[in-house]
Amino acid sequence: MTVQELRKQFPALSREVYCRPLIYLDNAATTQRPQSVIDVQSDSALLHNGNTHRAVHALAGEATRAYEGAREAVRAFIGAESADEIVFTSGTTASINLVASSFGDKFIGSGDEIIIAESEHHSDIIPWQLLCQRKGAKIVVLPVDESGHLEIDKLPSLLTKHTKLVCVAHVSNVLGLVNPIKEIVSLAHSHGVPVLVDGAQAVAHLAVDVKDLDCDFYVFSGHKMYAATGTGVLYAKKEILEQMPPFMGGGEMIETVSWEGSTYAPIPFKFEAGTPNINSVPTFVPAIDLVKSINGECAAELSKIRNFVYEALASDERIVPRGTTRNIDEKLPLFSFSVKGVHHEDLALVLDKMGIALRSGHMCAQPLMTRYGVTGMLRASFAPYNTLEEAKQFIEALDKAIELLI
Amino acid sequence: MTLEEAKQAVVDDFAMFDEWLDKYEYIISLGKNLEPFPEEKKTEDRLIPGCQSRVWLDCEAKDGRLWFTADSDAIITKGIISLLISVYSGRSAEETAGDDFAFVNEIGLSENLSPTRANGLSSMIATIKKTALDNVGR
Numbered sequence: 178m179t180v181q182e183l184r185k186q187f188p189a190l191s192r193e194v195y196c197r198p199l200i201y202l203d204n205a206a207t208t209q210r211p212q213s214v215i216d217v218q219s220d221s222a223l224l225h226n227g228n229t230h231r232a233v234h235a236l237a238g239e240a241t242r243a244y245e246g247a248r249e250a251v252r253a254f255i256g257a258e259s260a261d262e263i264v265f266t267s268g269t270t271a272s273i274n275l276v277a278s279s280f281g282d283k284f285i286g287s288g289d290e291i292i293i294a295e296s297e298h299h300s301d302i303i304p305w306q307l308l309c310q311r312k313g314a315k316i317v318v319l320p321v322d323e324s325g326h327l328e329i330d331k332l333p334s335l336l337t338k339h340t341k342l343v344c345v346a347h348v349s350n351v352l353g354l355v356n357p358i359k360e361i362v363s364l365a366h367s368h369g370v371p372v373l374v375d376g377a378q379a380v381a382h383l384a385v386d387v388k389d390l391d392c393d394f395y396v397f398s399g400h401k402m403y404a405a406t407g408t409g410v411l412y413a414k415k416e417i418l419e420q421m422p423p424f425m426g427g428g429e430m431i432e433t434v435s436w437e438g439s440t441y442a443p444i445p446f447k448f449e450a451g452t453p454n455i456n457s458v459p460t461f462v463p464a465i466d467l468v469k470s471i472n473g474e475c476a477a478e479l480s481k482i483r484n485f486v487y488e489a490l491a492s493d494e495r496i497v498p499r500g501t502t503r504n505i506d507e508k509l510p511l512f513s514f515s516v517k518g519v520h521h522e523d524l525a526l527v528l529d530k531m532g533i534a535l536r537s538g539h540m541c542a543q544p545l546m547t548r549y550g551v552t553g554m555l556r557a558s559f560a561p562y563n564t565l566e567e568a569k570q571f572i573e574a575l576d577k578a579i580e581l582l583i
Numbered sequence: 584m585t586l587e588e589a590k591q592a593v594v595d596d597f598a599m600f601d602e603w604l605d606k607y608e609y610i611i612s613l614g615k616n617l618e619p620f621p622e623e624k625k626t627e628d629r630l631i632p633g634c635q636s637r638v639w640l641d642c643e644a645k646d647g648r649l650w651f652t653a654d655s656d657a658i659i660t661k662g663i664i665s666l667l668i669s670v671y672s673g674r675s676a677e678e679t680a681g682d683d684f685a686f687v688n689e690i691g692l693s694e695n696l697s698p699t700r701a702n703g704l705s706s707m708i709a710t711i712k713k714t715a716l717d718n719v720g721r
């Protein structure tokens with residue numbers, strides 16, 4: 178498939194903003210949706226709308242098959258052993274909160290420690306802070322170095338008999354560097370400590386194999402990999418998931434209910450209280466098909482974009498890039514940077530008027546901003562539907578915007 | 584120039600530009616040309632709350648009029664606050680307190696700023712208005 182063929186599947190990419198062609202470079206925040214995803218979502222709502230797992234009628238059956246079909250598609254996509262290990266949530270944040278509430282309440286107590294990478298998104302910080310406040314546990318920070326790499330050599334000394342969990346992103350939403358998850362997991366497991374991996378930025382770009390990574394939890398959102406918003410996944414190893422108590426009660430998460438007490442449905446249903454997102458979860462199927470179809474020419478163009486933008490930013494003396502590396506292959510096409518003497522918000526506003534959508538601000542990673550001594554940065558994040566020509570236009574527009582603002 | 588005339592002048596200035604980028608270039612030039620704001624006045628109590636970038640507003644009452652000065656660490660925000668104080672500085676507290684500030688909608692500023700910025704704009708307006716109200720009858 179060519180990039181142009183891929184672009185045609187995304188209606189939003191042919192629109193204009195401020196009478197200019199849209200150049201969408203905020204894919205780390207949310208990717209655009211392809212027609213196939215819109216069609217599945219709309220067909221589900223218009224034609225197959227029944228409540229899942231409950232009634233015996235035809236529509237309920239269709240909805241349930243679509244929903245469970247998505248579970249199997251996600252299982253295969255991330256290489257999980259069993260579809261029972263796939264819990265659908267509303268997104269990465271909800272998945273982490275589920276683990277913090279359920280696993281955290283049961284297995285983390287007073288005096289225990291949770292190791293969290295300094296580069297984590299707030300969604301992988303706040304649920305743990307709330308848990309620590311409830312239980313009297315403590316957060317221990319795994320630092321990143323100036324280039325944005327995790328200081329893995331410090332991890333062994335941070336792992337103590339009090340450590341109950343390690344939380345780290347597969348790829349930071351600010352730095353774009355692929356973290357050495359297998360090494361982290363191996364170190365943590367040697368101390369008997371489970372690892373939660375935030376895969377939100379990784380799933381659209383990397384072939385994820387949870388068995389190979391051997392992580393205990395892997396969480397991600399649908400909307401950052403072309404599926405509908407309000408969809409997310411919590412993968413957890415079966416033996417852990419089975420030990421975790423329910424997080425929310427109600428709906429089909431039960432086996433029997435009486436006033437004396439209730440018994441709960443087996444995993445994964447135990448964690449899916451209430452009516453699930455029945456019209457949107459099935460969009461994982463076309464979204465995964467799309468991710469898997471991106472290879473050859475599209476993948477090659479995205480590598481060219483990554484190398485070009487990386488070089489362009491690194492060679493510009495006005496720019497301070499973050500997440501730098503000598504091995505470009507460990508970098509996703511996600512670039513956060515500051516421009517000396519220019520406020521990130523000003524740049525984002527001017528570039529927006531030039532038709533270029535970027536992210537500016539703290540990017541939900543304030544501890545990392547503090548580490549670099551800034552209040553925010555600018556971020557350009559590319560998807561396989563972006564073209565090298567767009568990347569060149571972005572670099573030209575950035576130059577113009579800087580000249581205008583300095 | 585009366586308040587109505589000053590507001591109309593801003594609306595007319597913006598009407599000259601067809602492209603949004605040009606409007607922003609104009610705001611940026613306003614920001615760059617704003618009179619220097621003394622460093623010692625960049626205090627917490629002069630910060631306007633609710634803006635993503637930092638914006639300081641100072642007000643002096645003299646001869647029955649309010650004189651505003653301001654600064655920001657972001658140039659576009661600085662341009663916007665410059666535009667507001669160019670309209671409201673040197674007017675009586677009563678006149679500013681009683682104004683509806685509707686001209687910012689006429690130039691489309693509020694809808695074309697990002698939502699976070701638009702919040703900043705409404706905070707700037709609210710702060711100018713509150714300062715004026717606090718000075719009414721003094």
